[in-house]
């Protein structure tokens with residue numbers, strides 16, 4: 001059963017990350033947002049620390065160093081990889097979500113390579129992250145006409161000799177411009193729907209592969225969100241994940257979906273990290289500025305609102321932890337991952353909004369962090385599947401459950 005007690009290693013890393021987030025990250029956060037980037041030298045020094053933080057894991061058999069989330073075990077020696085990643089991620093997001101999104105590593109591109117790649121492909125693509133310097137992977141699914149409706153992707157792929165020719169556009173790709181490689185989802189024939197999907201790794205510098213516009217966004221401003229363009233882009237057949245024989249049915253589509261079983265609890269907990277920061281900031285503001293002992297109705301309401309937000313945050317964290325625990329145990333968790341993500345995003349938006357509200361006009365001042373967190377949090381109900389899509393996933397699964405009466 002899930003154990004709430006952190007192992008000594010987990011507690012130590014959480015404490016280290018919290019102090020780092022508080023003393024180093026948070027003071028720089030507003031400046032990074034103004035600059036729309038985090039300086040490379042800061043990211044490089046952080047990468048060298050290797051404090052169990054990276055954006056996606058490189059498996060040890062493909063050059064990963066271990067010693068981070070992958071080595072985390074409970075008292076009985078069972079892996080707590082996903083749970084540990086969540087604990088670390090919450091602290092990073094508490095410090096600055098921009099930093100969490102800018103950590104070097106395979107990012108969302110890692111899971112499809114891990115699930116679908118041949119041993120040779122894993123070796124090739126993961127070894128990039130063992131080289132010195134900042135290296136990123138990215139995940140290119142969304143298109144101008146296909147966001148929630150993944151089956152509607154139109155980026156085409158056509159076999160030509162020992163190469164595939166790709167044409168299309170991808171949009172809103174996190175770290176897309178700076179990535180060493182991007183996992184690109186394409187279709188051999190849109191009429192085949194999900195069965196037409198093929199999954200490629202397209203490397204930076206491949207002729208015909210270019211970066212379009214970089215988005216100006218309301219939040220997550222220090223995180224790069226790029227448009228990618230594929231124009232007669234020729235990739236070697238060895239870059240088709242799993243090889244041609246792997247695709248007998250909907251394997252390409254399933255590869256896209258499987259990524260979300262581990263990433264959705266992660267997205268949920270990142271939102272909780274931001275919202276916890278907002279809640280704590282507003283709570284401290286209230287303590288410093290209002291005389292709560294006075295029996296004014298507005299003070300009673302403020303205290304009640306803070307108490308409600310604390311309850312919601314703790315419940316949302318537990319849902320994320322449950323989904324991560326199921327992933328660690330090898331249990332199917334698609335429903336629980338969607339529940340955690342949908343709930344955490346809603347809770348986090350409410351808590352950030354309450355933090356601004358509680359502080360009144362002060363909450364809108366740019367030097368008060370809650371204004372930034374209020375803008376940052378909105379996207380958590382949009383990317384990795386919108387709230388509406390999560391609710392569809394959940395309802396489909398509960399209606400398939402066997403009758404109980």
Ligand SMILES: Cc1cc2nc3c(=O)[nH]c(=O)nc-3n(C[C@H](O)[C@H](O)[C@H](O)COP(=O)(O)OP(=O)(O)OC[C@H]3O[C@@H](n4cnc5c(N)ncnc54)[C@H](O)[C@@H]3O)c2cc1C
Pocket residue numbers: 108138139140141142146147148149171172173174175217220225379382383384385386387388389392
């Ligand atoms: C900052 C940021 C980073 C991102 N990073 C990545 C990335 O790295 N890789 C990547 O591939 N994508 C990425 N995305 C894209 C993101 O995943 C999509 O924006 C998301 O899937 C929603 O798609 P859409 O924007 O096209 O909205 P749409 O799908 O057009 O949805 C619009 C509205 O309609 C609703 N809706 C759609 N279908 C239904 C339905 N069947 N029933 C009820 N309501 C519905 C939605 O919930 C939403 O409210 C990123 C987006 C942002 C903003």
